[in-house]
Amino acid sequence: MTVQPAMPKCWRPETKPHKFCPGCGHGLVLKALGEAIDELGIQDRVVFGCDIGCSLLAWDFFNVDSIQTHHGRTTPVMTGVKRANPDLICIAYMGDGGGYAIGSQHLVNAAARNEKITVILALNTVYAMTGGQMAPTTMPDQKAETAPYGRNVEETGYPTQGPEMVAAITREGAYVARGTTANLKQLKSYIKKALQNQMEGRGFSFVEALSACPTNWRTNAEKTWNFVQKEMPKYFKVGEKKVPGAEEKEGQ
Numbered sequence: 001m002t003v004q005p006a007m008p009k010c011w012r013p014e015t016k017p018h019k020f021c022p023g024c025g026h027g028l029v030l031k032a033l034g035e036a037i038d039e040l041g042i043q044d045r046v047v048f049g050c051d052i053g054c055s056l057l058a059w060d061f062f063n064v065d066s067i068q069t070h071h072g073r074t075t076p077v078m079t080g081v082k083r084a085n086p087d088l089i090c091i092a093y094m095g096d097g098g099g100y101a102i103g104s105q106h107l108v109n110a111a112a113r114n115e116k117i118t119v120i121l122a123l124n125t126v127y128a129m130t131g132g133q134m135a136p137t138t139m140p141d142q143k144a145e146t147a148p149y150g151r152n153v154e155e156t157g158y159p160t161q162g163p164e165m166v167a168a169i170t171r172e173g174a175y176v177a178r179g180t181t182a183n184l185k186q187l188k189s190y191i192k193k194a195l196q197n198q199m200e201g202r203g204f205s206f207v208e209a210l211s212a213c214p215t216n217w218r219t220n221a222e223k224t225w226n227f228v229q230k231e232m233p234k235y236f237k238v239g240e241k242k243v244p245g246a247e248e249k250e251g252q
Contacts (some may be wrong), residue, residue, distance in 0.1 A: 025211025051094035124213035132216025154218020173203025174244040180210035
């Protein structure tokens with residue numbers, strides 16, 4: 001008799017399908033997060049906070065304690081939960097609009113204070129839920145609902161480089177990386193490292209994930225995948241930006 005392996009406690013895709021648009025990258029980022037939680041065995045300690053926008057559709061996605069916040073406030077809410085109960089593993093999940101626009105002040109200050117939480121941000125270069133308007137991360141010359149001729153960097157500036165910014169303002173205990181839904185194995189490893197960094201009490205942990213939005217990009221499967229896999233990394237370089245202990249090892 002073949003014994004089927006038990007499904008992970010946190011991640012149950014057969015009983016909780018996601019509510020995102022077909023081709024959306026949020027489901028992949030959340031799958032990597034759910035598997036990381038299960039592999040680390042921390043489900044009973046996790047508090048998951050999600051921002052308004054597309055990310056709010058994940059509020060009941062996992063079998064963990066969850067809270068949904070508004071307009072970039074996920075980071076300070078999870079900071080408060082963590083300070084009230086340091087034994088919890090607090091995860092703030094958001095999109096690039098919530099993290100880099102209205103919530104940028106919270107991200108910057110939490111990083112500067114080295115708050116011991118984990119922030120995971122899905123980057124799809126547009127304000128997805130409200131119709132695909134230009135976001136802080138819309139790429140140069142990329143078309144958006146409010147930039148029909150493409151983003152003009154002379155008028156609007158260049159896209160936000162989130163991980164690079166966070167790496168520059170955090171202390172040595174922080175972990176900062178940028179992954180992509182085009183490489184889920186690597187992305188999950190970054191998320192696990194970010195969670196482990198929080199578990200060890202070292203400092204702020206931040207992972208950005210390059211993600212897709214074919215609905216607002218108006219792209220088919222081939223063009224969507226090409227944009228995520230080839231075009232986005234030209235500007236948003238994938239890799240670890242800050243690893244605790246790396247500077248000490250380099251100096252040895």
